[in-house]
Amino acid sequence: MTISLRTDFPGGNGQLLNADKIKGKSVVRFAAEAKNCPLALWFHFRISGLDGTGLRCVLTNPEQTLDGADWSGNCIVYRSGGAKWIRTKKPERINVAGGRCEWAWDIEAGDDEIEVAFCFPYQLADLEATLDKLGGTFSSTTIGMTPAGRQIVRVFNQPGKGNLPGVFLTARHHAGETPGSWVLDGLLRRVAAEKRLHERITWWAVPFVNLDDVVDGSYGKDPYPCDCNRAYGPGFPRRVEVAAVMADIRRLQQAANCLFFADLHAPGHNEHKNYVPAYDWRKDSSDNSADEKEFAERFCALCPEDIRSPLAYDTRQGALPGPYSGFASQRWAATVLNIDAVVLETSYQGNGKTYYTIEDYRRIGAALAETIAGGVM
C-alpha cells in the first residue's frame, strides 16, 4: 500500500516530502508548514499505508522553526488507533549532504495509520470533552467572531459578582502553544473539584484566542496580519479576536471585586523549563515586578516536585522595537487596567528530568489554580 500523509482535520499541519519502506520500516520525510507565519513550528499529521511496520518520521526543515535547528532534546508525540498519546524517545541527528542536519524519531509498529504531532494537540473537541466531564461547573458563551467566522468562546463558572474576586485567563494567543491549553484544562478541573475555588472566585477563560490558526494548524506566532499577543494597542486593538477579549476582560473587571489576569503560553521548542517571564517594561511603569516574581515563586513551590521547573521566573526584555511595537495582553492588563497580570510559559518537553504527559500538564494547572486562589482570596 502507498504511504500517505493527511492533514485534513482540525489542527492539521505537515507536508510530505517523500516516503519509502526501508528494511521493513516506513520512513517518512516531512516539513513543518509555516502557513501564514514567518516561521514554522507546529505539526500534526496522520500517516497511513504503514501495513503494521514501524515508522521513522524525519523533520526536514528544523532551521525554519522558531528557535531554530537544535531539536536534539525534543520528544514528539504519537498515537495509533485513537489510543493514548505517547512521547517518542529523543531524535537521531541525521547529517545530510551540504552540511545540513535533519531529525528522525522512531515509532514502534502499530496500526495501518499512526498520528504524529509536535506536542499533545488540544482542539475545541478536547475542551468540550473536559467541560462535559465537569458536571456543569463551567458554561460557555460566545464573545465575538474570528476573521474566518468562527465563534470565540469564553468559559465561566458564574457572572462577575461585586463581592468576589475575578480571575481572567487566556490561552493560544499563539495557536500552536498547546501546553498552555493543557495547563488551563487542569486548572478548570481543579476549580470544578474544589468548592472553595468555584464558589468564592469568579473564573472566566478564553481558551483559544487565535482560534482560526488553532483550527487551521498554524503555529500562529507573528501571523498575518498581526500577532494576537502584540495587538493590544496602544490605540485600537489590531486584531478582531483581541477586541473581543479586551471587552470581556473589562466586563469582568467592572463586575468583580478585583481582577487577576493570567495568559498561558509555551516557550521555545527546546526549553526544558516553565517560567513567568518578568519583562523589563515594568521598569518604566509605576508598577514593579516584585508581585510577579513572588507569584512565580509561590507557583513553582506548589508544583509537584517531579514536574517542578528548575526556575520560577526569567527576566526578559519585553519592550522590543520594530514589528513588535504593540502591547502583549499582560502589559495591557497591567498598565492600562492596572491589575495584577502574569504570563506563564510551560515547556513543550518537560523540566529537564521528566518529559511531561498530559496528566503532568494538568497537575501544573491544578498548582496554578491554587497559586492564583492564594493570591486573590
Ligand SMILES: [Zn+2]
Ligand atoms: Zn506564546
